[in-house]
Amino acid sequence: MSNIGNEFGQVLNSVLTAGEGAGLEELCQGVVTRYRNAGQPEPEAIYVDRDCCSQSGVSAVAKLFRPWRSAVRLDSFHFMRRFNCGLTTEHHPLYGTFCAKLSACIFLWDQEDVQRLKEAKRAEWKSSHSGHTPTDDQLMATISSAEIKRHCRRRTRGVEEMRSSISGLLESVWELTDTTGLRLVSHDSMRHVWEVQQKHLECLQDPAGVALYTKVGTLQKGGKELDILRCGRGSSSLESFHRHQCAFIPGTFACVVIIQNSTITTDGYSYVFTLQ
Numbered sequence: 391m392s393n394i395g396n397e398f399g400q401v402l403n404s405v406l407t408a409g410e411g412a413g414l415e416e417l418c419q420g421v422v423t424r425y426r427n428a429g430q431p432e433p434e435a436i437y438v439d440r441d442c443c444s445q446s447g448v449s450a451v452a453k454l455f456r457p458w459r460s461a462v463r464l465d466s467f468h469f470m471r472r473f474n475c476g477l478t479t480e481h482h483p484l485y486g487t488f489c490a491k492l493s494a495c496i497f498l499w500d501q502e503d504v505q506r507l508k509e510a511k512r513a514e515w516k517s518s519h520s521g522h523t524p525t526d527d528q529l530m531a532t533i534s535s536a537e538i539k540r541h542c543r544r545r546t547r548g549v550e551e552m553r554s555s556i557s558g559l560l561e562s563v564w565e566l567t568d569t570t571g572l573r574l575v576s577h578d579s580m581r582h583v584w585e586v587q588q589k590h591l592e593c594l595q596d597p598a599g600v601a602l603y604t605k606v607g608t609l610q611k612g613g614k615e616l617d618i619l620r621c622g623r624g625s626s627s628l629e630s631f632h633r634h635q636c637a638f639i640p641g642t643f644a645c646v647v648i649i650q651n652s653t654i655t656t657d658g659y660s661y662v663f664t665l666q
């Protein structure tokens with residue numbers, strides 16, 4: 391399945407093929423033509439989940455969308471997911487902490503936005519706690535991750551800062567285990583993952599001069615006005631589209647392991663599948 395979406399979360403094209411890569415050229419050139427016919431400027435950045443860069447200098451994606459000169463960037467969620475191959479299991483109790491810290495190695499919150507949100511939350515707390523001022527810990531506990539995403543911008547750290555932050559994180563979790571002694575990190579695999587992924591730190595950088603956030607409204611909190619922001623970075627709007635795709639394809643869920651030696655009835659006919 392190949393999907394293309396825009397910064398508004400609209401799906402521009404979705405193609406299901408039996409083999410990966412078939413017809414991509416026509417798909418992408420079709421989108422280029424639609425933009426041209428509609429008089430729309432070419433996108434400033436294209437976020438992808440693979441093929442972000444190439445040894446030859448021009449990424450495969452940039453070629454597919456020629457003559458656009460958009461910056462090609464790697465979606466950070468997909469970059470982070472590649473580190474799963476260096477872990478012993480995603481069900482490790484330290485997995486969530488690792489992912490949160492990895493994300494913090496890549497992104498930095500805008501301190502002015504965070505300060506504004508904290509002031510609003512402080513005022514809200516005071517009015518509901520008879521004028522008492524919360525401690526910093528109490529205040530931070532009232533701010534949900536959805537709230538910080540709605541009101542605060544993030545930007546990517548520079549390449550070298552990212553490199554040393556992720557190296558430091560890997561060092562700090564290298565020997566960590568759960569209570570049964572199971573390591574979080576699979577050493578050889580993680581060495582390989584990190585060696586390969588370092589070349590993509592450049593591909594994660596926010597493109598210079600591109601406004602990745604749009605103000606879509608405001609709301610009142612604690613008597614202060616806060617901006618509601620929408621982020622156009624990455625391909626997360628397509629991720630939610632992925633979750634709906636299973637529903638598009640009707641029929642019995644079947645795979646060869648589950649249906650071996652069992653009978654499935656479709657339209658009154660019986661079929662017996664046997665695993666060869």
Ligand SMILES: [Zn+2]
Pocket residue numbers: 441442443444464589590593
């Ligand atoms: Zn890359």
